[in-house]
Amino acid sequence: MRAAWKQLLGLLLAAALGSALCLALNRWDNKYTRPGAQPLEGLLVLSEEELDRTDVHFLIRGWAFYPGVLLTPEELAAHGSEHYMVYTSVGQRTRFDREGENDPHGCGTYVLELRLPERAAEYALELPEIYSAYRLYLNGRLALQMGDPETYRPLTQNRMAGFTGSGRVTVMLAVSDRSHFYSGLVYPPAFGSPLALNLIRGERLGLAVCVSLCGLLGAALAFYLGLRMRHKNAVLFALLSLTAALFTAYPLLHSGLALPPQPWYALEIFGAYLMVALVVLLQNRMCRTDRWLSRLSVWAGGAFALLALGYGLCSAHLSVTAMRAFSALAVCFKAGAALYLLAVSLDAARRRVPHTDSLPYVAVFYGTLLVWDRLLPDFEPVVTGWFFEWGGLVMILAIGYTLWRDVVSAYADNLTFAEEHRQMKRQLAMQAEYASQMAERSAENRKLIHDFRQHLRAITEMAFRIESRPETAELKRELLRYLEEFPQVIPRGAGVSPGxxxxxxxxxxxxxxxxxxxxxxxxxxxxxxxxxxxxxxxxxxxxxxxxxxxxxxxxxxxxxxxxxxxxxxxxxxxxxxxxxxxxxxxxxxxxxxxxxxxxxxxxxxxxxxxxxxxxxxxxxxxxxxxxxxxxxxxxxxxxxxxxxxxxxxxxxxx
CATH class of the missing domain: 3.30.565.10 (Histidine kinase-like ATPase, C-terminal domain)
Structure with a gap:
């Protein structure tokens, strides 16, 4: 009973730690809760005091959005009032579909006016991935273009545009999308000094580099140990680490290269759900789950990862209904995976499977992060990662720790087996050597017995002659001389066992x-x-x-x-x-x-x-x-x- 209460307390502590992590990230590493002035009805006023107080502003609310049209600065100035416009927040509208329509694709124009101090200064605007082709205008001048929104040649990249500004500055984005499951401006742009934006960008990319390198090193080490020790779980963990390393490298990919959405974003979501399937597979093997239940869960995880790949590759042809259905199915899949991992790990703990004592707590931690992912929809990390990524990282580390303990134990067993094998070979060599000595002694004994028979014949013949002719003194002397020399005929040490x-x-x-x-x-x-x-x-x-x-x-x-x-x-x-x-x-x-x-x-x-x-x-x-x-x-x-x-x-x- 005391052990059950202790385990329950540990599970509650894991849930509390997961909640504390999510709340801390939401408070200190969230674009939506970061301090600073926000636009209001298409206008953001930034004084020198505000710019000194907050070096980076994430432009989230109050964008003027013109759906269904690709405007230029000239068209906006001449006919802007003739087009339908609505104020929107970034993240609120992830598709270009209109009410009553089932087509998630289309085009639109985002407009935001900045009121800056009159003294000219250097500013920068960081644009995350915008789906899927756009033109950026600053004060009526084309500052940046990705792909071609009119003929629709899609390209995405995390870019930054610098400019010298003062007074009134108009930011205008004309965006078109016909191939991605997101459309338009999904992630908030960042505005501030070039130094501040480059620092945040460097921290984000540096963290991605560290995590990816650690994943690659872990994959290489696990693959080496798996092949050397013929440890299947280590090989599977190498595949999991490699998948995680490639998945966490996507900020580097999108910052360094301008790429079309497909197949790269399809591979990205495929990697995310493939990690879940591999985690389920590894935990099944380490927890020694029932074979049929293990196969069913792994097949389900693999099938959903393939479904996610197909969803990404076919996103240009999907309807709004299909996209909503997949989103709901993804939520159910994540929740089901978390509950399954918890149930399997608790069952392994009950059966006292070696090296699995930490897995139930990690499963609760992972599930807690998924719950907070639904409770805090307005969360986008500035530097670190999403709740789902944090949960996956902790789960991979826990599996790696468990697997490491198993590998160390197996390595110790291998050393013990090698030592026992070496001693057995030595024992066999000893027996062979001893048998060789005994065979040599046996051959010497046989030779001695054979020679001894000849000596006995000679002695018998001499004794017979003496008995038949007792007066023959010469025969008696010859027999005595023969008997005196007889011990020298026998080799010293022959006929005895080894020392x-x-x-x-x-x-x-x-x-x-x-x-x-x-x-x-x-x-x-x-x-x-x-x-x-x-x-x-x-x-x-x-x-x-x-x-x-x-x-x-x-x-x-x-x-x-x-x-x-x-x-x-x-x-x-x-x-x-x-x-x-x-x-x-x-x-x-x-x-x-x-x-x-x-x-x-x-x-x-x-x-x-x-x-x-x-x-x-x-x-x-x-x-x-x-x-x-x-x-x-x-x-x-x-x-x-x-x-x-x-x-x-x-x-x-x-």
């Missing part, structure tokens, strides 16, 4: 293997010792510890001149304590960082796995590992507690 190095069979086999390997490489080795009873290490653990230490010692000796290497093991059993010391000669070079020794294997960049494995085993059993690198001798000492009981101390076996 014993330890009183534990498995440890003895390990020492036999390394002793034979040392002899083959001209390394002097003294490896015999005796293990007392009561040591907390099992034979398997002893083989792992000694195998790693002897392997490192062999590698160190191989770097020396032939015949210069030595390896020795010595023990000091005391009451309640057992001390084992492994010494080997080395070249005096080692790499230690923070108390840990780095591997010197060719191409190795990680800490030595062998020593760390030994340290972990010894520490787990209540012992200590001490390393003493001297000038020419490398020492590793192991101190272990010995349980009270009958010991088996004594001299080391020969």
């Amino acid at each position: 014993c190095f330890c009183n534990h069979a498995s440890v003895d086999a390990l020492l036999q293997y390394y002793h034979a390997a040392a002899l083959r490489q001209g390394i002097r080795a003294r490896l015999a010792f005796r293990l007392p009873d009561g040591i907390p290490l099992s034979d398997v653990e002893w083989c792992s510890v000694l195998g790693n230490l002897l392997e490192n010692a062999m590698e160190a000796c191989q770097r020396l001149a032939e015949g210069a290497g030595t390896i020795s093991i010595s023990v000091r059993p005391m009451r309640g304590t057992f001390f084992l010391l492994v010494e080997n000669s080395y070249d005096g070079h080692y790499d230690r960082q923070g108390g840990r020794f780095r591997s010197r294997k060719t191409g190795a960049v990680r800490y030595g796995i062998g020593l760390e494995s030994v340290r972990e085993t010894v520490t787990r059993c209540g012992g200590t590992l001490d390393i003493y690198p001297l000038e020419t001798v490398f020492r590793v000492g192991i101190t272990l507690p010995v349980r009270e009981g009958p010991g088996a101390s004594g001299p080391a076996p020969k």
Whole structure:
């Protein structure tokens, strides 16, 4: 019960943080709430005090709008009163459709009069993407043109027009659209000094560059780890990061290039909804969702992303009804995705799926931002991003964090598996070496038995002759001489088992293997010792510890001149304590960082796995590992507690 209340409190805290973020952005990074005078009925009066107090004004309200006509300054002056005009706010009219019509496209002219101080000064007007072709007139002069609104050659770009102005300045935009799902002036232009506008523009583009670069780097790292470790989730996260990087790069694209609306805006909205589908896919995999539910949700997300792509590509042929239907469907899709992510993550938390404990809180945070996106429709960021973009960023970071934990865990498992595989190969090599020695001894025994039979025949024949002729003294002397020479005929050491190095069979086999390997490489080795009873290490653990230490010692000796290497093991059993010391000669070079020794294997960049494995085993059993690198001798000492009981101390076996 306490865990449930704790989780509920965390979910409420996530919702509170999401709400605080939205309210903060709405207050301090919103064009619609930024302080400053606003136009009224087509007129904006800006005094020097107002310009000093507010360096940038976003021109939102009070635009005079002439629907259905493309006016020039001359036509406006001569026949402006003859055309229908309405005052409108930017963002209020996102299509050129008229009441009772179902065609979202058309044309229109926006007019705004500025009253500036009489002293001439440098000003700038930043125009965001205007859909989809327009001409900008300042005081009756053509200042900027994108595409051709009359013959309709669509082009969009985030542009800035500078001018020297004083007194009365008329801003006039003649806009035409027949290909985009938005029409005309959708985002508020910004007016102010060139320096102030360039600062805001630079902050916005700089943030986009940072986010896009981080996304690309994350995608490259995830793709590398995914291929190297064969981790499918990492490859999918690389695709998600790449999609996010390209999506957040659209301010750079629209600021640097003049492009037609299609297919670029279709790809933009496709990328936005593809991110949602990839988030659903990754969360399904990490939360181990039911296979059929996972497939259904991923297919739904992918289908809606393709629908968004088709919506963008076919926007020139859509009706107002179709556009409204898609907008409503998009809202339902986002809400459904947020609820699904929350349900899946809560179910994973209930089933205690590893590394998914943070996902429910992120899903609540994401859903909270989507709710505020509907509650605060008059929000357009000055520098940062939309609520939907913030939610997607937090969701991607959370999935990346969860995936990173999973990758680190998998990497640790791979290292453990590699170490176990290495030890198994060593055990097999030990067994092969031991079997080879036993086969050699067996062959010697067979030869000895064969030769011994011949000797017995000779002795039997001599004894038979002596028995048949007891008076033959010469035969007796020959038999005695033969028996005296008989021990020299048998080879020394033949017919016995290999020398014993330890009183534990498995440890003895390990020492036999390394002793034979040392002899083959001209390394002097003294490896015999005796293990007392009561040591907390099992034979398997002893083989792992000694195998790693002897392997490192062999590698160190191989770097020396032939015949210069030595390896020795010595023990000091005391009451309640057992001390084992492994010494080997080395070249005096080692790499230690923070108390840990780095591997010197060719191409190795990680800490030595062998020593760390030994340290972990010894520490787990209540012992200590001490390393003493001297000038020419490398020492590793192991101190272990010995349980009270009958010991088996004594001299080391020969």
